[in-house]
Amino acid sequence: MGGTDATALGDGDAELVEDLLAGSHRALARVITRIENRSSGYRGIVAALHEHTGDADVIGITGAPGAGKSTLVDKLAAAYRDHGDTVGVVAVDPSSPYTGGAVLGDRIRMSSNVGDMDVFFRSMSARGQLGGLSMATADAVKALDAFGKDAIIIETVGAGQNEVDVVRTADTVAVLVQPGSGDDVQTLKAGILEIGDVFVVNKADMDGAERTLAELEEMVHRRESPTKGLDGGHHGFEVPNHPDDGAGQGDGDGGDEADGGDGDGGDEADGGDEAPEWTPEVLRTVANTGEGVAELIETFDAHATHLRESGAIESTKRRRYAEEIRTLVRSDVGALAAAEIERRGGIDALADSVRRRETDPYSLAAEIVDPIAECVESDAGRADRDAT
């Protein structure tokens, strides 16, 4: 019943993994279902797939409802296909906390890739409990990666911590904003701003797009150097620090990406920092017509290159896998504790004994956890003795 059993691969599962690696869409779909359901044996499948992953560019796209995420993802997928790349999409939608039911509507917008099986689109709902969604999404991305997809897009509503965790499983994160949404920009400040590598003002043909662009530029550059605002605090607006910024805001075409990247790299190098920081790009798109989509992909590629060349990809991946390990260990140890609670008559009975003042929560918790801790300690002791 230990951890090794959990990653053992059954006969049928070995076949499923083989079929997936051989390019069966049905097997890929089935594996993702197993991952979603946490059905028995899914860990073995994901473990077997892991060595085949790591080649795909993983992009997260988030933003408020109605910002145009699905439409943009559709156009992005089409553009990747034009380059000859295959595409996987995982679209996450909320589920009802009451019934668990969900309407997954992102697929409706996928009209540019009709009948093209090389765009694998999968809707997922926020099933399960804490941390489960980001884990399931990350595992689904692994399945798509192992299948051989070149680009994988994770799409999610940027509403809360759960969703932020989801897009953090991507290498490059784009945050979508629609014009005239002063409130959206306010929301962004609360957390999503930190995770964006690219900010996209979608529906840029609408009124107020320029203003939203300017606001985002300002926020991005404030984040870039937190002390800058203090120096120029008495001015209404900050003066751009280096000329590249001004140029970037002025013409906003493809040229500023290369300039901006080089310029920033130089600045950071002066400061003696080995890994140059990535300054988030602010782009404009009209997802309906596909305007700006090519530039957006160029920026994704530039960010991927930046991650590789600066070595940041390693720390990103390390952080992500560390998080995965922690989540898994936490949930497994939690399950051990839950089983122990069951053995002691269930949580309700225990709560009642606390209510009757027969015991207290701290003593109970200690009673339940101590045997587990003892096992861990005796195991560690044995390992120490073995080592000496």
Next chain:
Amino acid sequence: MSAEQETRAIRCLVAKVGLDGHDRGAHVIARAFRDAGFEVVYSGLHRAPEEIVQAAVQEDVDVLGISILSGAHNTLVPKVIEGLKEYDAFEDTLVLVGGIIPDDDEADLKGLGVAEVFGPGTPMEETIEFIRNNVPERA
């Protein structure tokens, strides 16, 4: 013992095929399914049979509900079923048809492998019950 509890949900694709712009019924069904605790993928309007197949395969749905009010069911439904077979997805997908289907055609559709046909006025509970009782068992 698996450390995690399974979180299985019944996944349905509610699909509109062909030149049929009437999706009020499909919307109502989608909502009722959601409230029954199902995960519902809605295809959107005017889908070609191969799009429905693509969606059903990729989403790995347990249930495919095809809504047709245009009278083209004898042309479109067989194409969808053929497509599902091509991807080995027919065996464990419950295929339902909703809409206005003459009795003679209903028998033909069932012969093709449609599990049930639901006409106008079918109580929502009946459809949901049918799905709960007939959803294919899977590993």
